[in-house]
Amino acid sequence: AQTVTQSQPEMSVQEAETVTLSCTYDTSESDYYLFWYKQPPSRQMILVIRQEAYKQQNATENRFSVNFQKAAKSFSLKISDSQLGDAAMYFCAYRSELSGGSNYKLTFGKGTLLTVNP
Amino acid sequence: DTEVTQTPKHLVMGMTNKKSLKCEQHMGHRAMYWYKQKAKKPPELMFVYSYEKLSINESVPSRFSPECPNSSLLNLHLHALQPEDSALYLCASSLEPGPYEQYFGPGTRLTVT
Numbered sequence: 358a359q360t361v362t363q364s365q366p367e368m369s370v371q372e373a374e375t376v377t378l379s380c381t382y383d384t385s386e387s388d389y390y391l392f393w394y395k396q397p398p399s400r401q402m403i404l405v406i407r408q409e410a411y412k413q414q415n416a417t418e419n420r421f422s423v424n425f426q427k428a429a430k431s432f433s434l435k436i437s438d439s440q441l442g443d444a445a446m447y448f449c450a451y452r453s454e455l456s457g458g459s460n461y462k463l464t465f466g467k468g469t470l471l472t473v474n475p
Numbered sequence: 476d477t478e479v480t481q482t483p484k485h486l487v488m489g490m491t492n493k494k495s496l497k498c499e500q501h502m503g504h505r506a507m508y509w510y511k512q513k514a515k516k517p518p519e520l521m522f523v524y525s526y527e528k529l530s531i532n533e534s535v536p537s538r539f540s541p542e543c544p545n546s547s548l549l550n551l552h553l554h555a556l557q558p559e560d561s562a563l564y565l566c567a568s569s570l571e572p573g574p575y576e577q578y579f580g581p582g583t584r585l586t587v588t
Contacts, residue, residue: 401580
């Protein structure tokens with residue numbers, strides 16, 4: 358079974374600075390998808406970025422980028438120019454296939470709580 | 476429009492009550508999901524509906540009963556819940572049951588007294 362590990366329960370960053378959140382995963386699959394979700398205090402889960410394992414190029418969405426190291430099974434999220442609105446719980450997630458072949462589930466890490474200091 | 480809506484936002488119910496949670500999306504998505512999230516924990520998958528049919532039940536107790544009346548609507552019927560069932564219940568949808576990103580609703584905060 359796939360597992361997702363986020364080793365940093367909490368992180369803090371100064372406004373306008375850069376922070377990197379770590380995520381590692383364990384899988385025997387060769388093709389898969391990885392995601393970072395953000396959950397602010399409002400509690401709604403928001404997709405931040407996705408990465409397809411077959412793509413060598415790291416995904417980027419505005420101030421958010423990933424460092425995807427397939428061999429090392431590492432998928433870190435970098436937030437540049439941090440803003441107060443970035444404060445949230447960040448979940449790394451692996452999209453795994455359920456038995457039957459046509460259904461997939463998200464396996465989440467335990468999350469990293471990011472605080473942004475003004 | 477990437478919106479998934481859920482009602483109610485908050486629900487308090489007794490252990491003998493029957494209540495329902497509602498989830499709606501109008502993105503033409505054909506897969507819908509129910510998750511349960513306890514405080515400071517990641518979401519846990521409960522059910523998956525693919526093309527309006529229940530395809531996955533992650534060993535959820537029968538006091539939770541999902542229903543998908545049409546492709547846009549997903550309900551979760553609650554009956555004889557326990558206090559430990561108190562949690563945030565999240566609904567999500569994706570374009571297809573395959574490896575597509577899921578879009579989440581804001582959740583229903585359920586308290587069982």
